[in-house]
Amino acid sequence: MSGVESDAGVFTFLLNNLGVQNVQFEELLTLEPDALATLYPVYGVIFLFKYPTDTPYTSTDKPLDGTFDRDAAERHFFAAQTIQNACGTQALLSVLMNKDGEVDIGQQLREFKEFTMVLPPEFRGEALSNSELIRDVHNSFAKSSPFVDETQRTSGETEDAFHFVAYTEVDGTLYELDGLQPAPISHGACTSGDFPSKVMEVLQRRIARYDMSEIRFNLMAMVRDLRIQAREIGDAEMLEREEQKRRDWQFENALRRHNFVGFAGSVLKGVVETKLNEGEGAYDKWIEAAKTKTRQRMESRKKGGGDDVEMEG
Missing domain, CATH: 3.40.532.10 (Peptidase C12, ubiquitin carboxyl-terminal hydrolase)
Structure with missing residues (x-):
């Protein structure tokens, strides 16, 4: 197990x-x-x-x-x-x-x-x-x-x-x-x-x-089960809150059952293929832009700025 x-x-x-x-x-x-x-x-x-x-x-x-x-x-x-x-x-x-x-x-x-x-x-x-x-x-x-x-x-x-x-x-x-x-x-x-x-x-x-x-x-x-208490005291707001909690849990548990590594790999391959098809030099420019953004983010953290720099596609 x-x-x-x-x-x-x-x-x-x-x-x-x-x-x-x-x-x-x-x-x-x-x-x-x-x-x-x-x-x-x-x-x-x-x-x-x-x-x-x-x-x-x-x-x-x-x-x-x-x-x-x-x-x-x-x-x-x-x-x-x-x-x-x-x-x-x-x-x-x-x-x-x-x-x-x-x-x-x-x-x-x-x-x-x-x-x-x-x-x-x-x-x-x-x-x-x-x-x-x-x-x-x-x-x-x-x-x-x-x-x-x-x-x-x-x-x-x-x-x-x-x-x-x-x-x-x-x-x-x-x-x-x-x-x-x-x-x-x-x-x-x-x-x-x-x-x-x-x-x-x-x-x-x-x-x-x-x-x-x-x-x-x-x-x-x-x-x-807290829904029982909500029904006993007639608290409709509490009951809806508990029902929503169950729906959220069910969704999260469904995600836990899946291995998204293959999906992430396919998305990455698709993005790279798109960049390669944009024309000569587009892929290299994309990589260099990403490196620049990463360096900016690291420098911001070192300076105590705390804010992340947005990554662009």
């Missing part, structure tokens, strides 16, 4: 295609508990962060924060991550499977959960990778990386790795569910009402362990 983009629209339609009803994701731009509380009911959050390479990430004895609850792996859904680049989908399922009853997860996922709960976490992870439904839905939203292989062959630099983990309240406890860890991590007693403040405290401590210059984090909340 390839990785999926940390985007509320991607994760929402991932849910829909898995057969889940009346649930969506919302991106959070702040760690203020009130921002999360306003989205009530909140089923859990998914946190994306840079995978640390300077310190050990996994531990068999004690996590950096909280405590391992090894018995919880038997009572609740927790799966070891056994395949690369699927941590986003696995984090989504870690919240979802533990909210069965509060959320309509659909027949296929319910049957999958019933089958895998009798297995140990490592075999649940294998079952995730072998599920045709989960694999096909995940891959349909996987990020397209048409240049990645060439880059890896020619560049000695390694790209930063990022990882998703899930946080949710289950049976009065706040759990961190991370398939790279040996067990669920308990962060203490928590109710659904306490969840926004409790989880934000944990995330603030987690982010504080990074250098101040590191800002590449992303936080998404799994919540009830």
Whole structure:
């Protein structure tokens, strides 16, 4: 499996295609508990962060924060991550499977959960990778990386790795569910009402362990479909806003499924051919004009001008 983009629209339609009803994701731009509380009911959050390479990430004895609850792996859904680049989908399922009853997860996922709960976490992870439904839905939203292989062959630099983990309240406890860890991590007693403040405290401590210059984090909340609330309170403006959001997400997701490298190459060839057909010297003049514009842009940036010079055809 390839990785999926940390985007509320991607994760929402991932849910829909898995057969889940009346649930969506919302991106959070702040760690203020009130921002999360306003989205009530909140089923859990998914946190994306840079995978640390300077310190050990996994531990068999004690996590950096909280405590391992090894018995919880038997009572609740927790799966070891056994395949690369699927941590986003696995984090989504870690919240979802533990909210069965509060959320309509659909027949296929319910049957999958019933089958895998009798297995140990490592075999649940294998079952995730072998599920045709989960694999096909995940891959349909996987990020397209048409240049990645060439880059890896020619560049000695390694790209930063990022990882998703899930946080949710289950049976009065706040759990961190991370398939790279040996067990669920308990962060203490928590109710659904306490969840926004409790989880934000944990995330603030987690982010504080990074250098101040590191800002590449992303936080998404799994919540009830906001269109339901809009209909309940009769807010036509909110309903239209949410419907437009779905239309935008659908369009963006359609674009993600396409590899535009071939299209861009064809356009470039067409432009070059047009210039060559304009007569002798037209192509060379076009190239020199482009070089001049590029130099002007670079000089403007060096001087602190900040404004880009328009490229002309």
